[in-house]
Amino acid sequence: MLPPPHKKEKKMETSTVEKKQGAAYPWIILALLSMGLLIAFVDRTSLSSALADKNFVRDFALTSVDRGWLNSAFFWTYGLMQLPMGWLVDRYGVKWPYTVCFCIWCLATAATGMVTALAALLLMRLLIGAAEAVVIPASYRWIGNNFGENHKGFAVGLFAMGGKFGPAIGAPIAAWFIVSYSWKFMFLVTGVVGLLWLVPWLYMVRNDFPSKTELATAKRRASSVTLRNILASPVVWGGMINNFCYGYFTFYCMTWMPAYLVEQRGLTLQKSGLFTFFSFAGIALMATFGGWAADRIIARGHNAVRVRKAFVVAGFIGGSTVLLGAFTESLQAALFWNVLSLSILGLATANNLALCKLTLIPKQAIGLTTGVQQLATSLAGGISASLSGWLLHVSGNYDLPMMVIFVFLLIGATSTLVLLQPKWAPKVSEEKAEPSPSSPGPGIAKPAASTAH
Secondary structure: OOOOHHHHHHHHHHHHHHHHHOOOOHHHHHHHHHHHHHHHHHHHHHHHHHHOOHHHHHHHOOOHHHHHHHHHHHHHHHHHOHHHHHHHHHHHOOHHHHHHHHHHHHHHHHHHOOOOOHHHHHHHHHHHHHHHOOHHHHHHHHHHHHOOHHHHHHHHHHHHHHHHHHHHHHHHHHHHHHHHOOHHHHHHHHHHHHHHHHHHHHHHOOOOOOOHHHHHHHHHHHOOOOHHHHHOOHHHHHHHHHHHHHHHHHHHHHHHHHHHHHHOOOOOHHHHHHHHHHHHHHHHHHHHHHHHHHHHHHHOOOOHHHHHHHHHHHHHHHHOOHHHHHOOOOHHHHHHHHHHHHHHHHHHHHHHHHHHHHHOOOHHHHHHHHHHHHHHHHHHHHHHHHHHHHHHHHHOOOHHHHHHHHHHHHHHHHHHHHHOOHHHOOOOOOOOOOOOOOOOOOOOOOOOOOOOO
């Protein structure tokens, strides 16, 4: 029996509103978030290709220590702004904070191509870091509110692909622009082209800036997990240790891999970009596979925490094979282990992120908790970039920086086994944590309650 015309018309109108707001397209919005992450990583890592360019180094008269500080500058403001950005998206939604910050970092990237002084270059890196701090808290807030436990691993894996394909694609493209044109042209193009992403983002993502009533509810739900409770949780500290250890290796690769391949292994800048692509494409594909495989095992009734922990440990142990590449004399063997170690680390990517930011974390505290844990990630980036530069300066080669990576990966595996337990998840003040009336988009399982309780 057909519905009355007025009901049919009302249903069509409602459907149109949902589509316009993006509520009916969670996987498409996820793809946009992944693309936003990709652009962020292209803009944050484009400097590493420039630092392997003799003209850029000569223009700014840079030493190895200088290069380390420049590589690390991004991460200091990136880390400093994590908590404010987490607080912001917990209370004011995702769309508009993300939009404003996206414009700022793209314009700052483009402006990098026009600076002539080291101080101005440093300022642009600090500005890009501050603006990009919104990406992770906002993205995980959105994923946590729109995907259930049986989809989280795959969803996070797809999202994380943006962070891996960013440097994978960005390195060879940046190298090509530098060799074919100049480092100035490279920064200008990568910054301006990224702004095209705003078109589908502004059209498809619903305006989630809350009304006064919704804002009051959001504040009440967010305050149900205090910063004190978060910092008292061993799970949060375990996530911070994992993020640091994982980030130390990946950010070393993002900031120093092109220079390592050029200076110690004798590759051209363009070939170094190609092998950087292979490494980060490998971790991206492995991250997606690891998230999907864990989801399938969990769907069969296995414990989500145990499954994800097993994948994380396997990733950390597999990543430690980077040390084999450091001490081999063979160029082919060095390149093989360079690509394989980072690729295997991908097993930890989606599962560690899902475990530490979604599975073990109450929904109402995802933004703030993610901000806290991202402090460790930012610290890893800053320390990895600057410490590796100093170790390179004192030792004259890249063997010692890689030995430090090996140690941190083993610490990450140990932290996963010991600290990431549901009984130690952040505590929620139940009287404040009222359930949200919102529901996920069609075709997505209803977000599961935190397995921490």
